Amino acid sequence: MLMVDNLVKTFNSGRRGRAKKADGAQGGRVLAVNDISFRVKEGELFTLLGPSGCGKTTTLRSVAGLESPDRGSISVGGNVLFADDQRINVPANRRKLGMVFQSYAIWPHMTVYKNVSFPLEVASRKERLPKQEMKERVAQVLEVTQLAHLADRPATNLSGGQQQRLAFARALVGRPALMLLDEPLSNLDAKLRESMRYELKRLQRELGLTSVYVTHDQTEALALSNTVAVMCDGKIVQVGRPREIYERPNCHFVADFIGTSNFVSGTVGESRHGEYRVETQMGPIWVSSSIDLAVDSNVLLSIRPEHVSLSRESQPDETNQLLGKVTNRAFLGDSVDHILDARGLSIRNRSNPKISIEPGAEIYFSVPVDKIVVIPLDS
Ligand SMILES: Nc1ncnc2c1ncn2[C@@H]1O[C@H](COP(=O)(O)OP(=O)(O)O)[C@@H](O)[C@H]1O
Ligand SMILES: [Mg+2]
Secondary structure (H helix, E strand, O other): OEEEEEEEEEEEOOOOOOOOOHHHEEOOEEEEEEEEEEEEOOOOEEEEEOOOOOOHHHHHHHHHOOOOOOEEEEEEOOEEEEEHHHOEEOOHHHOOOEEEOOOOOOOOOOEHHHHHHHHHHOOOOOOOOOHHHHHHHHHHHHHHOOOHHHOOOEOOOOOHHHHHHHHHHHHHOOOOOOEEEEOOOOOOOHHHHHHHHHHHHHHHHHHOOOEEEEEOOHHHHHHHOOEEEEEEOOEEEEEEOHHHHHHOOOOHHHHHHOOOOEEEEEEEEEEEOOEEEEEEOOEEEEEEOOOOOOOOOEEEEEEOHHHOEEEOOOOOOOOOEEEEEEEEEEEOOOOEEEEEEEOOEEEEEEEOOOOOOOOOOEEEEEOOHHHOEEEEOOO
């Protein structure tokens, strides 16, 4: 559906007067997008996830036609929108894509209805719909975005969530082949953001929209997406289903960025039926790995806090049971975090609030073999 190949975009450094990271600058230019390629399937919600400044917005704006890339190609549904080698660069207003940005800039002097109908009214004579059809189209979009009852209200008299839905409705009304969403929920407070997240997912599913979604919020990305592409310094470092990204990060950056994790380095020792004993500072840990690990090679283990379980007594049959000491405890409402000291390593645990162990206590902790992510360091 959407194909992006070898996209490169540089900017003159300093144009915005912002400090630039030394590694992003190239002879007075900032390499904002550094040769990225990705595919988005029909009906899919595809997310570009990464920290601020990694090139998400620039990628999205290049697809939209709001930035002119240095190199690469972009096509939607087989139509080439940009190709440097063919000198094709379709202007933004002819790409027929829906866009919703963080600052959604609805038109304040118009009613809700008018905000949505306007893009249809200003279409070229050739493309303009008959009046009746236009009305039906607007009514339908207001219906799915649950704004129908507010049609006559001035757009300024709307709550944050309603304004966000309106921006979405306006982008939808032209029935775009592809929706582009750049941090559309980041101006909303936490509670509203969460409910809008479900709302967006519902609309996406119901309307079978193909979307590219940009966010720096890993929870949002995991909750919303069919596919997540994690970006770092202008590059895509991993693409996968949310579960894959979370459970099988392919590098330290991804594991670190997606949620909080414990990282423990170690050396591979003996192996048994695809399981390996890794020697670490806190003791031996058995892990399973689908790729072969060489004896004596160095690995990084990523262990999620929620996979560390605590027990006051030793459980004789438990694999990966280690001894530690609680140094800190934090109550987080729906969970309790304990920080353990395990032979000098700091390990974070996340428990059910029923389990609460006082700092200073000696404690056994364990991690299931299949929950540990192994990141080879030598390859
Ligand atoms: N118009 C511009 N002029 C100069 N530098 C820019 C411009 N737009 C973006 N950049 C730089 O490109 C890099 C990527 O920015 P951006 O795509 O906005 O990242 P993100 O959306 O992931 O936060 C950053 O270093 C940013 O400062
Ligand atoms: Mg951005």
